[in-house]
Amino acid sequence: MKKINSLLPALLLLIFSCNSGEKTENNNGQAAKAEPTPTGGSAAIQDDVSKRNVLQIALASPDHSTLVAAVKAADLVNVLATVGPFTVFAPVNAAFEKLPAGTVTELLKPEKKKDLVNILTYHVIAGGYDIEEFRDGQQLGVANGGRVSIGVKDGKVTVNGANILASVQGANGTVHVIDAVLIPPSK
Amino acid sequence: MKIQLKKYFESNPMVPSKLKSGPINNKMLGLLFVLGALGGCKNESKQSTMLGTDDAASKVYVAPGKYDDFYMFTSGGFSGQVGVYGLPSGRLFKVIPVFSQNAENAYGYSEETKPMLQTSHGFIPWGDSHHPSLSKTDGNADGRWLFINENNTPRIARIDLKTFTTAEIIEIPNSAGNHPSPYVTENTEYVVAGTRFSVPIGEKKDVPISSYKENFKGLVSLIKVDKETGRMSLATQILLPPFDYDKNRAGKGVSRDWSFFTCYNTEMANTMLEANASQNDKDYVMAVNWRKAEEYLKEGKATEMHTPYYNNHMDDGTQSAVTEVLNKQMILNPKDCPGMVYFMPCPKSPHGCDVSPTGEYIVASGKLAALIPVFSYEKMAKAIEAKNFDGDIQGIPVLKYDAVIAGEVQQPGLGPLHTEFDDKGFAYTSMFLSSEIVKWKLGTWEVVDRIPVYYSIGHLMVPGGDSKNPYGKYVIALNKITKDRYLPTGPEVCQSAQLIDISGDKMKMLLDFPTIGEPHYAQAIAADVLMKNNTRIYKIEENHHPYVAKTEKETKVERKGNEVHIYITSIRSHFSPDNIEGIKVGDIVYWHVTNVEQDWDVPHGFAVQGANNSELLIMPGETRTMKWEPKSSGVFAFYCSDFCSALHQEMQGYVRVSDKNSTAPISFSLNEQK
Structure with a gap:
């Protein structure tokens, strides 16, 4: 191996001077890629100037750490950072705790990803609704293909009976904080 | 390291085969490696094989002086024009001015070309171009003309592919939002268009907006194309319920007599469509039999309407545009024309409407649906024969979903929009919300691969992917958002195309390049089909x-x-x-x-x-x-x-x-x- 290692810098130089697409490793085991490098997706875009998007709002909220973990497990991080617009009903951590014991742990397992995606996309509307735009009795289509019903009574807004506790407007939509997890009806 | 080097040797054709197997002396390996790499540098033509099949750069590299394999025509979107690119290089060759004035070559400024932009609303210096559509013979692009629609002031242009110039623009009367347009039938008999926005037409146009359901009308227009000259003329218009008609594709092969449209806003809302047009669980795919429409027109079933519209064309002799003002439309009402129009229920605000190479499958993608429904032409034909209807809408029979559905692609991704096809029985669907292309198999409907795109893809295009014989080499993602993908250019950044290799089982991203305006859709044609007809000079005599x-x-x-x-x-x-x-x-x-x-x-x-x-x-x-x-x-x-x-x-x-x-x-x- 020694001899090869001593040759390596020269070899790598040659490879790169030819624009090799081979993925190689240098002595330190660091990956050196010459392939076009896909970025990390929308969520990885560095932008401190624009208003926060719905993903960033959720990430910054300590009350939503369970939701954020679920969004990550479901690979929906990049979706929520795209142009949208989105209306996200964001259950607080306490809402997840109200679910039967073990539910969250179960849903976070890789083999349950489809179910998790189904539940999470039941919380997202592909369309931006501010709190004032909700109407009592409104049926709104959500991203899992189903629909949720809005209630507006005495100035209080609910979605499938869950209370909207607060609303935060983001760059690509609005996050409505809710006190219960919305469970999609079984198909 | 050893494994990496061994892999390199195995894929390197310059290494004698006997060295590819068995124990390899380290020293020898190193030496050969150097030689191999040097060889690759000296000999450019061998570079792609030298560096293995994973090398994206070699797959898109077109050496100086060499030609691309395909011409790609992209819509310029809100620029109103058409971009001409080479594939696989992504090099921009030309911007063809179509619906917008273009100071670079005086299109719409010179006295000869100004009449091209005349409409019933006067001179309009701008347009919103959406869907390029190559003329076809037997369901394959023939390289004669490229049609493209203008959405705002409904028009269709014909570009002459000998000169890459706009040869004709026809205005579509009684129409608004010319979006499901201009898709050509199998032998370019017709260019088919429809209304995205329904509007009041005919005598009674000044009506309250709240009378939408009663007074507004949707329309499909059949525009006849002259076989020799390409000249367009409005043959007939079909009166429809005031839905939003979104996309359209002509059938081919078995379904060659039909055109298929997606319909949304079947709620017939006239305000806040964002919410009010998403109420119904099912909207429709509409099937229009243009052959039947032709017959009914001949039988005298049409009534006349008189809305002025313009048809402008370039006269080759005088090299000047000629404007004609026309004033007659022949309107067919499906009520009087049985067998001409049908609705097929389709989940949730369908957008793309795409027909497989054989013409058997019609794929409609519901923006808000969690699955992609695929309809069968054969089942549709049988259901029509058996009158397997679920009522009717304004005299148009609604076929039963179960009677026409071939299959559903489950959990394809979020926000499915458009589908194109390859030559191996696979379909590729763009996912706007989840920013990806999903590959699935026709017949089994199972998702076999997916690849992220950057970002927010709208249309996608396989060269020949809408024809009877797709070239299964590339799929091009046409993206709406680029954000951090290129050097920033202020608040306005470009939109983009991404070239993806689909020749193997797994899709591979090869190249990423900016486009002009907004590339709603694109079409590509093999370079050799077009090159031979190219005009070099206009003969002075x-x-x-x-x-x-x-x-x-x-x-x-x-x-x-x-x-x-x-x-x-x-x-x-x-x-x-x-x-x-x-x-x-x-x-x-x-x-x-x-x-x-x-x-x-x-x-x-x-x-x-x-x-x-x-x-x-x-x-x-x-x-x-x-x-x-x-x-x-x-x-x-x-x-x-x-x-x-x-x-x-x-x-x-x-x-x-x-x-x-x-x-x-x-x-x-x-x-x-x-």
């Missing part, structure tokens, strides 16, 4: 422009009242005449510039100081006219604005403008020494 000067001897300046016509020629490296006097303030001056060159790629430009207009760019053998109204007296310079020759900087002239009351006669000359 075939130039029948009324103000042509075919030689310098024919040049002149004529006064007709306060109009002055300057017949002027350009050739490397002078204008004739280049000294002109006798023009007065208040005159309307027409510079008719004929480029008398007969040599490929020698256009001349023409610019004169103070022109409230663009330059002219005149191709060899062509005449183009600039209108110039000088505001003050003096001597003004004119010059060639396209670097044409070694003495381009000498290619200039002077025009003298005198006071309004001057009696100086017109005079003109070239090289008259006094």
